[in-house]
Amino acid sequence: MARLHLFDLDGTLLHGTTAPVEISRQLGREAETVALDRAIAEGRIGPPEYATEVYGLWADLTEAHVSAAFEGAPWLARIREVWAEIRSAGDFCAVVSLSPSFFVERLLGWGAHAAHGSRFPSVPFTERVDPAGVLSSAAKVTVADRLCQEFGVSRADCVAYGDSLSDKDLFAAVPVSVAVNADGHLAGIATYSYKGRDLWDAYELVRAVP
Numbered sequence: 001m002a003r004l005h006l007f008d009l010d011g012t013l014l015h016g017t018t019a020p021v022e023i024s025r026q027l028g029r030e031a032e033t034v035a036l037d038r039a040i041a042e043g044r045i046g047p048p049e050y051a052t053e054v055y056g057l058w059a060d061l062t063e064a065h066v067s068a069a070f071e072g073a074p075w076l077a078r079i080r081e082v083w084a085e086i087r088s089a090g091d092f093c094a095v096v097s098l099s100p101s102f103f104v105e106r107l108l109g110w111g112a113h114a115a116h117g118s119r120f121p122s123v124p125f126t127e128r129v130d131p132a133g134v135l136s137s138a139a140k141v142t143v144a145d146r147l148c149q150e151f152g153v154s155r156a157d158c159v160a161y162g163d164s165l166s167d168k169d170l171f172a173a174v175p176v177s178v179a180v181n182a183d184g185h186l187a188g189i190a191t192y193s194y195k196g197r198d199l200w201d202a203y204e205l206v207r208a209v210p
Contacts, residue, residue: 008162009097019099026065048131083111
């Protein structure tokens with residue numbers, strides 16, 4: 001039976017940072033976004049409030065800014081190699097993230113079968129962000145179920161990779177999970193734990209698991 005590997009983005013594929021911080025860095029609004037990251041991590045605001053706040057910081061955002069943020073971000077090593085290996089084994093890989101869809105979807109070019117983020121308007125913005133399109137921890141499970149149906153697998157065939165509170169529901173829903181440079185929210189929940197900067201090494205923990 002094929003497996004579906006589900007990857008978080010912020011703090012997981014991106015080491016020690018988030019897509020919104022990397023985007024805001026291009027606009028000189030990094031400090032404000034780091035503060036928002038702290039607030040959502042501590043549960044003081046929810047995903048819709050977070051999305052509305054970062055949208056307000058990005059009034060001047062262009063595709064050039066997004067490209068620079070993506071290309072300059074501190075990605076884990078060997079992401080594309082892991083996804084190529086997953087594909088060659090007949091398995092599937094997808095990214096499910098609370099970060100903006102216009103950033104997350106760029107990972108399709110690296111070999112992900114699917115990439116789902118919070119629904120933001122296209123850049124440059126001509127309309128407001130709709131809070132109803134913003135993903136949450138629970139929504140990640142809903143997306144995962146939809147992907148299972150699309151790829152003809154079940155939750156029992158899924159492996160989740162994540163680092164924080166936003167991954168907690170998904171980790172509880174699938175049988176195998178890898179905490180990647182994780183914070184305390186995933187303590188005692190993950191099947192495996194990895195600290196480092198090479199995705200291949202994290203993938204090796206589950207590569208041979210039936």
